Amino acid sequence: MMGIEALILIPFLLKFRTLDAASKWMCYYIISSVVFASGSAITANMGINNMWLFSLMNFLQFGILSCFYWTVIKHPTAKMIITYLPVLVLMLCIADFLKFEGIQHYNSISAGLKSAIIIAYGVIFFLQLLTDKELVENAIYINTLPVFWYNSGIFIYFCSSFLFSISFNLIQALEPEATRWSKVSTVISISYIVAIITMFLLYIGLTKTKRLGYADN
16 A cells, blocks of 8 residues: 555655645645555564554544645635644544553544544535536536545545444454454455545546646745
């Protein structure tokens, strides 16, 4: 998976100075994925429990995606919620990390909540695209917009991530040891397949960007 992410990251970096704010946040998201995939692989090879790294990764990526959706969503109330919601989510993450599920386990409560929130952001943005009068008046098809493809990739991935988050600890707790690893492997494999699809959708979004000269921001 890390190889696919690194491969998709290259064209984002090559075009970085010409990207708009939304595309740059997608670039940051992919960078975070590569960094944490590398960290997870290193700690796993060293025999170190890396569940704490997954918790950190989940929150950092939630913050990056919150910035992305704050950039692309126009509704003022939604933007205000996106501004303050990460603070509340951080409090839950800390409680989950230190008290509820602990540092040695996958924090499914906070991870599931973050996935659900990102899914909600994605739905809001899809509805915005479908009702945007400016797009209709200018006869602009939503599938020509980079943000449509970015949102599609993120939405698909977090739908899968939500199912992974709420089922991972449940499978480990309830399944007999003989069948546990088989079911966990199945869930992880599905998540990896969806993640690969997501990376390709993000790349399609990048190809929809137009070269407008060097950006100042």
